[in-house]
Amino acid sequence: MATTQLYYDRPDLDELDARVVRRFEMDGKPAVVLNESVFYPEGGGQPADRGFVDDIAVVEAVELGDEIALVLERPLPEGAESVNCRLDSARRRDHAQQHTAQHLLSAVILRLLGGATVSFHLGEDYSSIDVDLPAMDASDVEAVEAEIDRVILDEYPVTVHVCPPGNVEDFPLRKRPPAGEAVLRIVEIDGLDFSPCCGTHLAHTGRIRAFRVIKAEKYKGMTRVYFLAGDRALSDWKRLAGLGRELSRTFACSEDELPEKALQQKDRIAALESGRAAMVRERAALEAELALKDAGEGKRGCRVFRWDDRPFAEILETVKDISFKLGSPVIGSSVADLKAVAAAPSPDARLGERLKPVIAASGGKGGGGPTQVQAAFTDAVALEAFVTATAALLGGA
Numbered sequence: 001m002a003t004t005q006l007y008y009d010r011p012d013l014d015e016l017d018a019r020v021v022r023r024f025e026m027d028g029k030p031a032v033v034l035n036e037s038v039f040y041p042e043g044g045g046q047p048a049d050r051g052f053v054d055d056i057a058v059v060e061a062v063e064l065g066d067e068i069a070l071v072l073e074r075p076l077p078e079g080a081e082s083v084n085c086r087l088d089s090a091r092r093r094d095h096a097q098q099h100t101a102q103h104l105l106s107a108v109i110l111r112l113l114g115g116a117t118v119s120f121h122l123g124e125d126y127s128s129i130d131v132d133l134p135a136m137d138a139s140d141v142e143a144v145e146a147e148i149d150r151v152i153l154d155e156y157p158v159t160v161h162v163c164p165p166g167n168v169e170d171f172p173l174r175k176r177p178p179a180g181e182a183v184l185r186i187v188e189i190d191g192l193d194f195s196p197c198c199g200t201h202l203a204h205t206g207r208i209r210a211f212r213v214i215k216a217e218k219y220k221g222m223t224r225v226y227f228l229a230g231d232r233a234l235s236d237w238k239r240l241a242g243l244g245r246e247l248s249r250t251f252a253c254s255e256d257e258l259p260e261k262a263l264q265q266k267d268r269i270a271a272l273e274s275g276r277a278a279m280v281r282e283r284a285a286l287e288a289e290l291a292l293k294d295a296g297e298g299k300r301g302c303r304v305f306r307w308d309d310r311p312f313a314e315i316l317e318t319v320k321d322i323s324f325k326l327g328s329p330v331i332g333s334s335v336a337d338l339k340a341v342a343a344a345p346s347p348d349a350r351l352g353e354r355l356k357p358v359i360a361a362s363g364g365k366g367g368g369g370p371t372q373v374q375a376a377f378t379d380a381v382a383l384e385a386f387v388t389a390t391a392a393l394l395g396g397a
Helices: 089-113 138-153 165-170 231-251 255-295 312-326 351-361 380-394
Strands: 015-026 029-034 051-053 056-064 067-072 082-087 117-122 127-131 158-163 184-189 193-196 211-219 222-229 303-306 330-334 339-343 365-368 372-376
Touching: 015 067, 029 056, 029 082, 089 117, 089 127, 089 138, 089 184, 089 193, 089 211, 089 222, 089 231, 138 211, 158 165, 165 184, 211 231, 222 231, 231 255, 255 312, 303 312, 303 380, 312 330, 312 339, 312 372, 330 380, 339 351, 339 380, 351 365, 351 372, 351 380
Parallel strands: 303 330
Antiparallel strands: 015 029, 015 082, 029 067, 051 056, 051 082, 056 067, 117 127, 127 222, 158 184, 184 193, 211 222, 330 339, 339 372, 365 372
């Protein structure tokens, strides 16, 4: 028995009493078919509706020919012939907002930029379309958003035309209709867009309320456009406004002054990093000089240094400099970071090749090239085992 698809005929209906037609299992989960359904099944890039049948959660809605199967969290009680269906209307509204906005976005990009939409993804956090354009710059995005804002403000009606496939020539479709359908649903945005679609949509564009492109990036020779619409866009704007207020308090400036403050901080951090890097190089040079004096004539074998008072990135720089000045291999380690580095002044040392089995035998992970090898360990014992074995191996280098 065919299920009456009330999500098409009465899209604002979110509760009804329906009759159980049959019970069965889908992939080991209980499922039912009702004579009527307000639950939209997954399709057309749109996820399925959720809600409740009596007090049992609907975890999936699936189209099986002319029936709509509802997969339930647990079985219906035996003997239940009539059930109350309650739709998760917030989820339905969100999907309708994203889907209607996608039609509008695709139509505007095609009209303004000449890019056809190849695919659509409606996700839990954001939606995206892939457009047949090599790139979209900031001015393109701004033009698209401005046109979409205008259409939202003007509240273009959204009309669904139901027709047999033979009548599709009556509509200037943006994309080809699916083959093999007995009846086609053509979604029209008041002359702006005509597209075959089986999803749920809003009554007019004003109900989208708000729209924002998150970003447009190159993807497999095309452009992927990420967007937020409706309540998602409004929530995101509230989030961004909150961040702006928080940053204004932090920097003791107005929100309009934040870009300038950010640039000042960026320049200040760059200057500090440059100064720190210079100090690291100077310290490494001094330690190399001290190591050179301590080594004395004829004492140029492998040297071992242990540091726990500085970041491992600085240890890398220091070990490299000491090795170069000594002209011999050097090992540096940090128990705090459980990491070690070995450096040599010449590629002839073949450190990557020679130390790979030492790292494995010590229970570490890492590698490197001919003149430098890094390794990380899970405990201090394994770290020290690597340092000892490496020192013994390189001692005669």
